[in-house]
Amino acid sequence: MSSREMILANIRKNTQTKYEKPDYRSIEEHAIRYPDLIGQFTEVMKQMGGQAVLLQEGDDLNALIRSLYPEAKRIASTVAEVDTAFGKQTVDCGAFHPDTVAAPGDLDGTDLAIVQGRLGVCENGAVWIEQEVEQRAVYFIAEALVILLDRKALKNNMHEAYPLIETGKYGFGVFISGPSKTADIEQALVMGAHGARSVTVVLV
């Protein structure tokens, strides 16, 4: 008998009482909601060590990104243009496309990556990123990350978010909430353990 068969047979033999699957609707209905989604999201992003910036009418997105990260020289971007509340804007910032590198390790030394978020969660600052380029390293390896997110794509809580996410053709997606962090040395919080040291969500 294969290990698979042995394990399954053992499970069937040893399982005692069978419990019903609970109805999720009660917790989904009682889960926290916020009267001001943008305000709450901005607040919780601070708590997670990142920041949220609301694009204002007349703002040039590229100039805004430049002002946020004036030191960034090597900039990767997965976004060519984006629909904002005030019309379409192109994203250039002199950025290169991450799939133009030969190997994912070549993305090391990227100062800033500009990527697209699909939805944001107001209870925890998590932004869903669906992989849309071959080199998924771009979401993690850059020193700083700018996530462009539709201001209308803010959800209250994870129950609202999960039915809306997809992992797409690459079969990968990630909720990112703020910069990479660790407290493994004497519980002192340090940003930039392995991933981005700084994360800004621009609500467009």
Place this chain on the structure above:
Amino acid sequence: MSTKHSEAAERFQKNKSLAAWHDETLWMVRAKRDKISRQLPEWEELRQMAHDIKMYSNSHLDELLTEFERNATANGAVVHWAKDAEEYCRIVHGILNDHGVHHFIKSKSMLAEECGLNDYLEEKGIEVVESDLGERILQLMHKKPSHIVLPAIHIKKEEIGELFVREMGTEPGNNDQTYLTHAARKNLRHKFIEAEAAMTGANFAVASTGECVVCTNEGNADMGTSQPKLQITAFGLEKIVPDREALGVFTRLLARSGTGQPITTYTSHYRKPRPGGELHIIIVDNGRSEILADRDHVQTLNCLRCGACMNTCPVYRRSGGYSYTYFIPGPIGINLGMLKAPEVYYDNVSACSLCHSCQNVCPAKVDLADQIYNWRQRLQQYGVASKSKKFMSDGMKQLMEHPALFNAALGVAPLANHLPRFMMYNGLNDWGKEHDMPRFAQESFNEMWKKNKIQK
């Protein structure tokens, strides 16, 4: 009455400043958990839902695991089944060997600790690099984690500073946490890039999608799996959850309970292999399917490995992770050790004051303290019950069954308040070790009741 735990706890307490820091720091994490959980009015309902989902999933493992296997295979992953630690290690090694892997980068996995994976692979000549900062520090020190979420909580920054001077060429005497963390970031970048394969555990495996979900704050799981194209993900079979709606419940609880954060920085969903790469998923039993048969202890399978029970435990905080003989310490570790081999790990069941705090903070409402109580009742059957405790409890039984004797004993008990210290705190009175004895009341409740001193 001394156990391996109490002896090790005594050694831990000898370094008074470290012991005090350990206690206070973990209590601070517990306090953060309290604060953040109170921001959600539905918190208790959420815990109940997590419990109910786990009761469902762990009683339908055969259906959910085969559903997972079907979906993962359709996604292009290769699914392996390992009945025990040896088979799990053999499968990992087989995959690495087939691909000529010499550099292997891992993110934190308690399953790998449980199965002794690193030693197995290193004996076969494969360089294994832990990428979680705490785990990497311990690996370089040749030490084991003392906490499942905060693995290096028992190590001081000065020791890490000295270690990094040797291993990463940092400035001697610079023990600043930010400096040291960024030195490790730089050092491990190279390890990520040169690795030919990356491995992760899984916090959740989703039956309906065949995807594995990994939660980290550092981003190390994603740094690893986005460099080499060969990915191995292994999980204990109780990590299965039915669907993404269940993830909605668990991701809200995990980090809030463990570290007092609203969510981990990264919650990664691995569904398909990378283009031109391979994704191998190993489903591991290693004794878990046997736990299903034990009605008193089956709920240990509901554990999310958040570490909240350790942070809150008054015994863990004051005795440290190394005082337990099983590799997972604290309340959940006491129970898992007993399920693994009671004759080996029975010392740990004494490391509990039955305060039930663990049970009250557990996000999946695992009945941790009730289970420890239950193990203590079973100690007799393993022939390992403490003789002095047995003597005392037999004595208590005599007292309780003879009211006149009981009242007489109570009447003279306050005399103990006036005994000189050496008579109370000596080698003979086990209750006086590491604790101060309570003062006996001058009057018993019975006497007060009779004299009408009790206000209804």
